[in-house]
Each structure stands twice: as structure tokens, then as C-alpha cells.
Amino acid sequence: MSSSRQYSVKEVYATLQGEGGQVGQMAVFLRFSGCNLWSGREADRSGAWCDFCDTDFVGTDGPGGGTFELTALVDKVEEAWLALSATSGPRWVVCTGGEPTLQLDTSLVSALHAAGFLIAIETNGSRPVPEGVDWICVSPKGLVPLQQRSGQELKLVYPQAGVEPSAFEILAFERFYLQPKDGPDREDALRETLAYCMAHPRWRLSLQTHKLLGLR
Secondary structure, eight states, X not given: OOOSOOEEEEEEEEEEOOSGGGTTOEEXXXXXXXXXXXXXXXXXXXXXXXXXXXXXXXXXXXXXXXXXXHHHHHHHHHHHHXXXXXXXXXXXXXXXXXXGGGXXXXXXXXXXXXXXXXXXXXXXXXXXXXXXXXXXXXXXXXXXXXXXXXXXEEEEXXXXXTBOGGGGTTSEEEXXXXXXXXXXXXXXXXXXXXXXXXXXXXXXXXXXXXXXXXXX
């Protein structure tokens, strides 16, 4: 299978999913470059739609990163999985970013499925997810309107100024998570998140366990 499209990828690597509804699941992380809510440059952070992102998604210089056409990108994901020497269990690839819906398309979804992968996505929800993705995680950022309003999990970084968790409860997600905002006020954020989850049992606590364990 071939395509003339070029995909810009920051990094490709295998690790355990560290947060949300699939925590502990082995997967290949396919991190696309670019985002529609922030340039990724510190000089632009204060004026961005999302000013608390903790991920480097600028450029293509990360481990396994580069510019790929379709077949080469699927081969890169396969290479990362095979490096695990895994012999059983589902083969997951997590499409993330930045904002993966800027690049993930139905051609890549079909090619990854053909290679035997189940596909998860971590998106800010401001753009619709292409058909065929197996696990949709939407993480709303600020007051940006959501175009993707259904999926397997909604994971809200908390607290966010002017954003109330209750506003999302009408949406068609199977699970609702609150995740303490990382940063200089992380201890306060953790306390607020715990208190909210305990008072509102529909919301589950999500922790970034990969940071606690020193994983990527």
C-alpha cells in the first residue's frame, strides 16, 4: 500500500500506557508533530488556547521520528512493536501529539488495521476523529468547542479556569476521568481532583503513572 501523503512524526516508541482507561496496556506511541491549539514554542504559550501542555511535539527529531509516507510509517510502528519481542496479546498503537487528527486519516487507519494493530487516539476533541479508530480518548482544552463528542473516555485535566466537569456529562462517552494538572501547583491540583471525584462518583481519577514510574 502506498500514498503520496507525507506524515510528520515527532517520535515512535513502545511503552506502557500511563493514564486513563487503558493504563498498563503495552502499546506503540505514534506522536505526530503539530497542534491546532499551541505552536509548542514557549514564547507562544501564554497566548495559546492550551497553556499547560507538557509534551514536546515540535519537529521530527525525537526517537523514531521523521517524515514518512504511508507504508514507511506503518513499517516504523511495526518495528517498534517487534522490538518488544511480544508474542501474544493485542497490538495497540496510540496516535497522539500534539493533535493527531491534523494528520491521522482513513488511509493510515486502514493500513494500521491491515498490519494487525488496534488503534487508540488521544485528541483534544476540536476536530472529528476519522472512522475506524478503536479507542477514542478526548481531553478537552479550555473552552475550545468539541467536535468529537463521543468515544470510550473523556479525560479532563483539572482544574481548568472556567471549565466545569459537569458540562461534559451529557456527552456520549463510556467513562469520565479527571486528571490533576501537572505543573508548579500540582499538589493543589491533586487535592482538588481527589475532592471532586469523591463528591462526584461518575468521575474516576486518572494519574500519570508513567511519570511516577519514570517511563516515557
